Amino acid sequence: MELPKKRKVEERTKDFKEFYLPFPEAKIKAQCARCMDCGVPTCHSGCPLGNLIPDWNDSVYRGQWRRAVEQLHRTNNFPEFTGRLCPAPCEEACVLGINEPPVTIEQIEKEIIEYAFNQGWIVPEPPAQRTGKTVAIVGSGPAGLACAQQLNRAGHTVTVFERDDELGGLLRYGIPDFKMEKWVIDRRLDILIQEGIRFETGIHEGVDITRDDLSKFDAVVLCSGATVLRDLPIPGSDLDGIHFAMDFLTQQNRLVAGKEVDCYGQPVITAKDKHVVVIGGGDTGSYCIGTSHRQGARGVANFELLPKPSTDRPDHQPWPYWPMRLRTSSSHEEGGTRHWQILTKAFVGEAGYVKDVITVDVEFANTDGKGPKMIEKPDSERSWPADLVLLALGFTGPESDTVVAQYELPLTPYGSIQTDGHYMTRVDGIFAAGDSHRGQSLIVWAISEGREAARCVDVYLMGGSDLPTKGEGDLPRV
Numbered sequence: 111m112e113l114p115k116k117r118k119v120e121e122r123t124k125d126f127k128e129f130y131l132p133f134p135e136a137k138i139k140a141q142c143a144r145c146m147d148c149g150v151p152t153c154h155s156g157c158p159l160g161n162l163i164p165d166w167n168d169s170v171y172r173g174q175w176r177r178a179v180e181q182l183h184r185t186n187n188f189p190e191f192t193g194r195l196c197p198a199p200c201e202e203a204c205v206l207g208i209n210e211p212p213v214t215i216e217q218i219e220k221e222i223i224e225y226a227f228n229q230g231w232i233v234p235e236p237p238a239q240r241t242g243k244t245v246a247i248v249g250s251g252p253a254g255l256a257c258a259q260q261l262n263r264a265g266h267t268v269t270v271f272e273r274d275d276e277l278g279g280l281l282r283y284g285i286p287d288f289k290m291e292k293w294v295i296d297r298r299l300d301i302l303i304q305e306g307i308r309f310e311t312g313i314h315e316g317v318d319i320t321r322d323d324l325s326k327f328d329a330v331v332l333c334s335g336a337t338v339l340r341d342l343p344i345p346g347s348d349l350d351g352i353h354f355a356m357d358f359l360t361q362q363n364r365l366v367a368g369k370e371v372d373c374y375g376q377p378v379i380t381a382k383d384k385h386v387v388v389i390g391g392g393d394t395g396s397y398c399i400g401t402s403h404r405q406g407a408r409g410v411a412n413f414e415l416l417p418k419p420s421t422d423r424p425d426h427q428p429w430p431y432w433p434m435r436l437r438t439s440s441s442h443e444e445g446g447t448r449h450w451q452i453l454t455k456a457f458v459g460e461a462g463y464v465k466d467v468i469t470v471d472v473e474f475a476n477t478d479g480k481g482p483k484m485i486e487k488p489d490s491e492r493s494w495p496a497d498l499v500l501l502a503l504g505f506t507g508p509e510s511d512t513v514v515a516q517y518e519l520p521l522t523p524y525g526s527i528q529t530d531g532h533y534m535t536r537v538d539g540i541f542a543a544g545d546s547h548r549g550q551s552l553i554v555w556a557i558s559e560g561r562e563a564a565r566c567v568d569v570y571l572m573g574g575s576d577l578p579t580k581g582e583g584d585l586p587r588v
């Protein structure tokens with residue numbers, strides 16, 4: 111298994127550019143050659159899009175790049191996003207992964223799409239004719255964009271309403287540039303605009319447009335994400351210097367884009383020369399670590415409540431399932447310390463500004479036979495210096511003061527928008543997809559749900575659909 115080399119830590123932490131170095135074609139082909147073209151390719155089902163992985167591995171190995179990108183686009187609208195950002199559940203399901211490192215599927219995906227863009231093969235594909243039906247999509251994250259492209263290709267007239275000043279959802283203002291530079295989104299948006307999709311930014315559904323405006327469309331798809339942030343209401347949480355990770359990351363992304371940073375009335379947040387504590391051990395926490403180092407933090411400590419996972423697969427998550435194992439991101443490689451089984455109890459301040467974080471150690475034990483419970487370890491209280499605290503605790507679900515309230519759409523017990531098996535909410539013609547429907551998830555799932563919902567909308571509008579369903583559309587082998 112070989113991946114491209116990364117830029118040296120000392121160099122890459124001085125800027126916000128992507129960190130992988132170019133990968134020679136011979137090395138990509140060598141990775142594709144490792145694919146065993148299994149009779150039952152478990153990587154297909156590992157990928158939420160059902161990507162036709164052995165097919166494009168074979169095409170690249172044979173030097174048939176054009177064919178490879180056609181195969182890739184059959185199931186995935188935006189491989190340049192997933193090829194950079196996907197945690198690659200396909201690789202955990204790769205048969206080779208049983209006793210060897212898996213095929214480097216995500217990297218191959220990125221190489222195929224970048225090769226195709228460089229060759230000028232990715233061009234707009236507007237529909238041959240229009241159906242006369244109109245669809246409104248709320249939200250321009252990966253779910254909204256995938257849904258829009260599919261519906262537009264089916265000939266419907268699609269308008270995407272986005273609250274932010276730029277399109278892309280969390281791709282634009284959540285994920286840092288060092289993971290994906292934003293020209294990657296703009297390059298794809300140019301294609302979507304030329305295909306005929308209409309985008310309206312700065313439009314807050316629920317405020318600028320309401321139920322009455324949306325009812326003029328033949329169908330509506332809510333792809334508005336799961337944007338309600340999980341808070342940490344403990345003593346001292348109102349001190350200055352304690353911020354949501356999303357505010358920190360958004361501001362840095364705006365800075366890189368040369369925009370105003372005091373958006374949404376937030377103060378400018380910086381990690382420069384500060385002791386930073388990041389609470390939350392997931393992807394968002396990891397991006398806060400990488401961003402803090404790039405801003406010149408004095409030190410970064412990262413807390414996670416759960417126990418440290420093993421680097422091996424746990425016994426209860428055998429191949430080809432997605433295992434909860436220890437993952438070390440590029441940001442973790444760049445410095446800082448990681449701490450597990452830590453519960454944050456309070457913030458202590460001076461002159462209204464956070465100064466220390468108080469924690470206790472915890473363990474998990476099944477004391478009553480009803481499953482593991484968290485127990486605070488006696489005498490384990492610790493105090494950590496902190497001039498900046500970033501809360502990376504995830505999201506609780508979609509906002510409800512929007513059309514969700516106006517239509518009284520039912521929510522699931524987890525707070526997501528409830529639909530039937532065809533992505534339609536209780537209200538006829540109103541659909542939901544992506545994080546707003548699924549709960550906080552992944553880009554690959556957002557694209558998958560956007561595509562699947564588009565097909566359901568097409569069936570709703572036209573009584574049938576030629577849009578593909580998951581994993582459909584193998585090209586014949588040559």
Ligand SMILES: Cc1cc2nc3c(=O)[nH]c(=O)nc-3n(C[C@H](O)[C@H](O)[C@H](O)COP(=O)(O)OP(=O)(O)OC[C@H]3O[C@@H](n4cnc5c(N)ncnc54)[C@H](O)[C@@H]3O)c2cc1C
Pocket residue numbers: 195196197248249250251252253254271272273274278279280281284285313314315316333334335336337359393394397509512543544545546550551552553554556
């Ligand atoms: C910091 C961070 C890093 C992440 N990193 C990764 C990663 O590396 N890999 C990965 O696979 N996943 C990652 N994820 C998860 C991934 O980004 C999401 O699962 C995905 O973006 C969901 O797509 P979506 O289209 O459903 O919603 P979003 O991307 O959240 O887009 C929703 C859009 O709807 C807009 N909107 C909301 N309400 C309204 C309204 N009322 N009116 C108009 N517009 C509205 C929002 O402004 C937003 O643009 C990350 C998440 C976060 C928070």
Ligand code: SF4
Pocket residue numbers: 156157158159160161163192193196197198199200201215216219554
């Ligand atoms: S989208 Fe993700 S899961 Fe699917 S093939 Fe690409 S890297 Fe693998």
